[in-house]
Amino acid sequence: MGQTLAEQILSRAAGRPVSAGENIVARVDLAMMHDSISPSIIKILHQELGAEQVWDRDRVAVVVDHVAPAATIQNAEHQLALRRWVRQQQITHFFDVGRGISHPVLVEEGLARPGMLILGSDSHSTAYGAVGAFGAGMGSTDMALALATGQTWLRVPETVRILARGRFRPGVGAKDLGLRVARLIGADGATYQSVEWHGVEELSVGERMTLATLSIEIGGKAGIIPPTGPGWEEHAARRGIIAPSWLCVEEGARYSRTVEVDLDTLEPQISVPHFVDNVRDLSELGRVEVDVVYIGTCTNGHANDMAAAARILKGRKVARGVRLLVVPASSEALQQATADGTLATLLEAGAAIGTPGCGACIGRHMGVLAPGEVCLFTGNRNFRGRMGSPEAQIYLASPEVAAATAVLGYIAHPAEVMR
Numbered sequence: 001m002g003q004t005l006a007e008q009i010l011s012r013a014a015g016r017p018v019s020a021g022e023n024i025v026a027r028v029d030l031a032m033m034h035d036s037i038s039p040s041i042i043k044i045l046h047q048e049l050g051a052e053q054v055w056d057r058d059r060v061a062v063v064v065d066h067v068a069p070a071a072t073i074q075n076a077e078h079q080l081a082l083r084r085w086v087r088q089q090q091i092t093h094f095f096d097v098g099r100g101i102s103h104p105v106l107v108e109e110g111l112a113r114p115g116m117l118i119l120g121s122d123s124h125s126t127a128y129g130a131v132g133a134f135g136a137g138m139g140s141t142d143m144a145l146a147l148a149t150g151q152t153w154l155r156v157p158e159t160v161r162i163l164a165r166g167r168f169r170p171g172v173g174a175k176d177l178g179l180r181v182a183r184l185i186g187a188d189g190a191t192y193q194s195v196e197w198h199g200v201e202e203l204s205v206g207e208r209m210t211l212a213t214l215s216i217e218i219g220g221k222a223g224i225i226p227p228t229g230p231g232w233e234e235h236a237a238r239r240g241i242i243a244p245s246w247l248c249v250e251e252g253a254r255y256s257r258t259v260e261v262d263l264d265t266l267e268p269q270i271s272v273p274h275f276v277d278n279v280r281d282l283s284e285l286g287r288v289e290v291d292v293v294y295i296g297t298c299t300n301g302h303a304n305d306m307a308a309a310a311r312i313l314k315g316r317k318v319a320r321g322v323r324l325l326v327v328p329a330s331s332e333a334l335q336q337a338t339a340d341g342t343l344a345t346l347l348e349a350g351a352a353i354g355t356p357g358c359g360a361c362i363g364r365h366m367g368v369l370a371p372g373e374v375c376l377f378t379g380n381r382n383f384r385g386r387m388g389s390p391e392a393q394i395y396l397a398s399p400e401v402a403a404a405t406a407v408l409g410y411i412a413h414p415a416e417v418m419r
């Protein structure tokens, strides 16, 4: 019998063959924590578990990304304490304000690699599945335990297979596939399952991160894209990464469910307030005017996302009365956007550019919404109050739809601008 990707990775981490349903103790390859949760993790690590040092300073990554730069005195104090702790623990991989969101940063730095078990203090740690790792978010106690011992315990998840068939039409892409799946199976459709994405070999690692981060929005414990295909090869060659030969899609692997999506007929998907799985086809939406368009986050703030938006914004201006905020997911994405002209196009169109990081995604700084405002957001959550006022409305969509919306002032198909 074959194994799913999750079973293969967790077998290696457990040091024996394991299958879905088993409770295991597993070795952690990498543990990530960020500024938002670090105070409680550090407290549990030292005060409750009595550990003096992390188990392996080379296998811990710390990123200041959630409120970066600090917006309040309290953020600044927490970040100061975190920097001191990082020095005291001699943590090798520390990324301070401006480097970007933990997920793309670990991928770009080549720290997240295929076949790894990666734990993060963040629900979107499923992101590491973009490079064929089992990435899972954990709470403070589990994170502290992993930091102290290098081990974790978990139940090996079943796997939902997503099978994409055909090719995306112009103006349609990974975000639309992810939202379509949320619409088909619901926010709890893959609860505690590993989500394996098949038929997406063409997608770049940036686009794969869109799918991997959206996996938690359907309840996934992990969201893994097999490390094969042109999109993977490009990343692997650039970063000098070789996927382990034991990690591959196996005949006879058992899936709890297969969900098929026909890309040939897929149109832009819009998640309407206030739930991620409240998804409509753009053509069903009617006219929705917006106050702000926000391009960014670990889901759609990558270099490819900004470039996709720039292709639509080129030679055009943001509509009067609308503001376009662009917050790159990482400094590397910003550098690439600078080098290839994307940044100039965004600025000429009238965009305001923020420091790479989480930005206003969780409503703590850099563009929070006022009561009554309507936002077209490329992120992954549109819960009430997520980006500021509970009276604001958040629509989720792709960067292409975001760009077209910025130009026209209402939620629009990219073709409406490009024709």
Ligand SMILES: CC(C)[C@H](C(=O)O)[C@@H](O)C(=O)O
Residues within 6 Å of the ligand: 036, 037, 066, 121, 122, 123, 124, 137, 362
């Ligand atoms: C603040 C953090 C713990 C949180 C998460 O776990 O996902 C945030 O990143 C989010 O997207 O809501």
Ligand code: SF4
Residues within 6 Å of the ligand: 066, 101, 122, 124, 297, 298, 299, 357, 358, 361, 362, 379, 380
């Ligand atoms: S960008 Fe948003 S979703 Fe991603 S880690 Fe930051 S706050 Fe969470």
